[in-house]
Amino acid sequence: EVQLVETGGGLIQPGGSLRLSCAASGFTVSSNYMSWVRQAPGKGLEWVSVIYSGGSTYYADSVKGRFTISRDNSKNTLYLQMNSLRAEDTAVYYCASLTGVAAAPIYFDYWGQGTLVTVSS
Amino acid sequence: SYVLTQPPSVSVAPGKTARITCGGNNIGSKSVHWYQQKPGQAPVLVIYYDSDRPSGIPERFSGSNSGNTATLTISRVEAGDEADYYCQVWDSSSDHHWVFGGGTKLTVL
Numbered sequence: 001e002v003q004l005v006e007t008g009g010g011l012i013q014p015g016g017s018l019r020l021s022c023a024a025s026g027f028t029v030s031s032n033y034m035s036w037v038r039q040a041p042g043k044g045l046e047w048v049s050v051i052y053s054g055g056s057t058y059y060a061d062s063v064k065g066r067f068t069i070s071r072d073n074s075k076n077t078l079y080l081q082m083n084s085l086r087a088e089d090t091a092v093y094y095c096a097s098l099t100g101v102a103a104a105p106i107y108f109d110y111w112g113q114g115t116l117v118t119v120s121s
Numbered sequence: 122s123y124v125l126t127q128p129p130s131v132s133v134a135p136g137k138t139a140r141i142t143c144g145g146n147n148i149g150s151k152s153v154h155w156y157q158q159k160p161g162q163a164p165v166l167v168i169y170y171d172s173d174r175p176s177g178i179p180e181r182f183s184g185s186n187s188g189n190t191a192t193l194t195i196s197r198v199e200a201g202d203e204a205d206y207y208c209q210v211w212d213s214s215s216d217h218h219w220v221f222g223g224g225t226k227l228t229v230l
Contacts, residue, residue: 100211107154
């Protein structure tokens with residue numbers, strides 16, 4: 001059974017940094033397309049970042065230059081380093097895997113339970 | 122960037138059919154995927170590639186996509202179907218972006 005478990009959320013002041021982790025079991029992070037999706041309180045889903053199995057990374061314009069996605073293959077864990085945090089980054093952050101025909105990263109099949117990040121002074 | 126438009130809310134009586142739409146420019150040329158999210162829970166994939174159902178999703182859930190509108194149809198609605206529903210596409214015209222609709226709250230009366 002695939003499980004994705006996010007940790008690392010919390011209360012952080014504007015301008016601060018936080019690193020989220022997503023530990024996977026029943027699933028190999030390095031062999032899959034992995035993504036972060038966030039949801040502000042009472043709002044919809046927003047794609048944040050993706051890392052391809054080959055290592056390429058991409059970001060939403062709203063976080064480009066501030067967030068970095070990475071993975072540790074030995075720990076089978078996905079990360080999201082978040083710097084220069086703003087109030088508008090307040091959200092539940094989900095890690096999720098992407099899949100599709102011919103193993104293309106088209107839709108999200110597995111999701112973690114999410115971790116809440118609150119940016120406030 | 123590509124925009125997906127969903128109605129904020131849809132209401133339906135138990136046993137009836139709910140239809141949730143997702144509008145986008147020539148969305149029929151894209152593949153649409155649907156997620157169900159219950160309060161306090163992570164999203165769950167209910168339809169992929171317009172009309173395919175993952176294992177474990179009831180046959181009551183179906184999807185279609187044509188022209189400028191994709192539709193998620195839930196037949197014989199149950200109280201347990203009450204949730205937020207999101208459509209999603211992969212926007213190949215932008216820089217590897219995955220786009221979600223704003224979400225529709227399905228209320229079972």
